[in-house]
Amino acid sequence: MGNVYSEYLSSSKVREHYNYTKENLDTKETPSRQVASALIVVLCCAIVVENLLVLIAVARNSKFHSAMYLFLGNLAASDLLAGVAFIANTLLSGSVTLGLTPVQWFAREGSAFITLSASVFSLLAIAIERHVAIAKVKLYGSDKSCRMLLLVAASWLISLVLGGLPILGWNCLGRLEACSTVLPLYAKPYVLCVVTIFSVILSAIVALYVRIYCVVRSSQADVAGPQTLALLKTVTIVLGVFIFCWLPAFSILLLDYACPVRACPVLYQAHYFFAFATLNSLLNPVIYTWRSRDLRREVLRPLQCWRRAAGVQGGRDGTPGHRLLPLRSSSSLERGTHMPTSPTFPEGDTMV
Numbered sequence: 001m002g003n004v005y006s007e008y009l010s011s012s013k014v015r016e017h018y019n020y021t022k023e024n025l026d027t028k029e030t031p032s033r034q035v036a037s038a039l040i041v042v043l044c045c046a047i048v049v050e051n052l053l054v055l056i057a058v059a060r061n062s063k064f065h066s067a068m069y070l071f072l073g074n075l076a077a078s079d080l081l082a083g084v085a086f087i088a089n090t091l092l093s094g095s096v097t098l099g100l101t102p103v104q105w106f107a108r109e110g111s112a113f114i115t116l117s118a119s120v121f122s123l124l125a126i127a128i129e130r131h132v133a134i135a136k137v138k139l140y141g142s143d144k145s146c147r148m149l150l151l152v153a154a155s156w157l158i159s160l161v162l163g164g165l166p167i168l169g170w171n172c173l174g175r176l177e178a179c180s181t182v183l184p185l186y187a188k189p190y191v192l193c194v195v196t197i198f199s200v201i202l203s204a205i206v207a208l209y210v211r212i213y214c215v216v217r218s219s220q221a222d223v224a225g226p227q228t229l230a231l232l233k234t235v236t237i238v239l240g241v242f243i244f245c246w247l248p249a250f251s252i253l254l255l256d257y258a259c260p261v262r263a264c265p266v267l268y269q270a271h272y273f274f275a276f277a278t279l280n281s282l283l284n285p286v287i288y289t290w291r292s293r294d295l296r297r298e299v300l301r302p303l304q305c306w307r308r309a310a311g312v313q314g315g316r317d318g319t320p321g322h323r324l325l326p327l328r329s330s331s332s333l334e335r336g337t338h339m340p341t342s343p344t345f346p347e348g349d350t351m352v
Contacts, residue, residue: 005169007102007173007174008101008102008103008106008167008173009101009102009103010101010102011099011101013101013102013173013185014097014098014099014100014101014102014105014184014185015098016176017172017176017179017184017185018097018098018184020176020179020184020261021176021179021180021181021184021261021262022181022184022262022268024268033094037090037091037093037094040086040090040275040278041087041090041091043278043282044083044084044086044087044090044278045083045087046083046282047079047080047082047083047086047278047281047282048080048083048084048087050282050285050286051076051077051079051080051083051281051284051285052080053285053299053302053303054072054073054076054285054288054289054295054299055073055076055077055080056299056302057295057298057299057301058070058072058073058076059073060298061298063294064295064298067129067132067133067148068126068129068130068133068231070148070149070152071122071125071126071129071148071152072126072235072288074118074122074125074152074155075119075122075123075126075238075284076284076285076288077118078115078118078119078122079115079119079280079281079284079285080281081111081114081115081118082112082115082116082119082278082281083278083281084111085111085112085114085115086112086278086281088108088111089108089109089111089112092104092108102171102173102185103167105185106166106167106171106185107167109166109183109185109186110163110164110166110167111163112163113162113163113194114159114160114162114163114164115159116163116198116246117158117159117162117163117194117198118155118156118159119242119280119281120198120201120202121155121158121159121201122155123201123202123205123238123239123242124155124201124204124205125151125152125155126235126238127205127208127209127235127239128208130208130209130212130231130232130235131208131211131212134212134215134216134232162194162197165190166185166186166187166190170187170189170190171185171186171187171190172184172185172186172187172188173185175187177261179261180253180256180257181256181259181261181262181264181267181268182252182253182256182267182270183256188256188257191253191256191257192253192254192257194253195250195253195254195257198250199250202239202242202243205239206239209232209236209239212232213232216229216232230291233291234287234288234291234292237287237291238284238287238288241280241283241284241287242280242284245276245277245279245280245283246277246280248273248276248277249270249273249274249276249277251273252266252267252270252273255267256270285299
């Protein structure tokens with residue numbers, strides 16, 4: 001084991017593993033590859049900005065300080081970090097890959113696995129919260145805020161452990177025959193284990209939503225108001241988009257486990273499947289703001305402030321600036337109404 005860890009700083013190990021698993025080790029930077037990398041970086045920057053705006057909106061408005069929005073904020077945080085991880089992954093790919101040491105390669109790939117794990121656990125937390133809200137189960141108790149924060153912290157801790165297993169020793173250094181083709185330093189059993197865990201969790205989430213809809217459509221349908229059902233529809237869309245975007249990537253990883261080395265040429269195109277999966281982190285903020293008018297207003301508030309500042313600066317320069325009406329806050333504190341404790345949307349928050 002000590003010998004394995006001594007290889008973590010070897011500059012030749014990554015090339016050795018790629019030479020073994022890849023049929024044609026072509027890392028030349030062509031114009032088409034440079035354009036593709038630039039587009040991915042731009043896409044990831046958009047992911048970071050979108051999710052940052054959602055996090056700012058959730059943090060600054062007390063209306064969104066409920067269990068539901070805490071977990072949505074956690075999902076936005078994982079998507080934001082996924083954007084950062086994908087940028088790092090893109091910049092450290094191509095010809096740069098072969099110059100990495102194993103520990104650098106594990107950090108590059110592990111960050112993406114950690115954010116993916118955090119997203120899956122966030123979806124699980126959201127599903128549990130929706131079941132609690134619909135079934136009126138008193139799960140959190142009087143110290144619910146503390147318990148919710150502990151749940152979020154636990155999800156990130158588990159994600160760190162799951163994504164860090166290869167650098168802790170579950171890899172294929174010194175065992176080339178056990179290596180993944182898509183991820184040449186990862187052991188195939190590890191890849192299968194991760195995909196299986198994610199698939200089981202996602203299946204449990206789907207089953208939980210099916211149960212929730214059955215409760216709503218049963219004789220107990222009065223347990224959920226229209227705003228609760230609208231929010232339930234929103235998080236169901238989020239789950240559906242996640243599965244749609246990540247299913248091809250999960251499928252290619254399962255195929256990777258089943259195929260002998262160099263036996264499945266489609267595995268050499270895996271980067272297209274993972275690029276498609278990054279769209280999930282881009283679409284989630286669009287879904288939140290499309291479905292909730294109040295959240296949309298709060299997300300756009302920083303942009304309106306920037307335009308207002310630009311207008312004022314234009315007026316100082318002698319150019320008449322645009323006078324923008326201030327956005328009406330959807331916070332119940334500013335409207336002078338009682339802040340509801342239910343995680344559903346209060347009256348006035350329109351789901352479209």
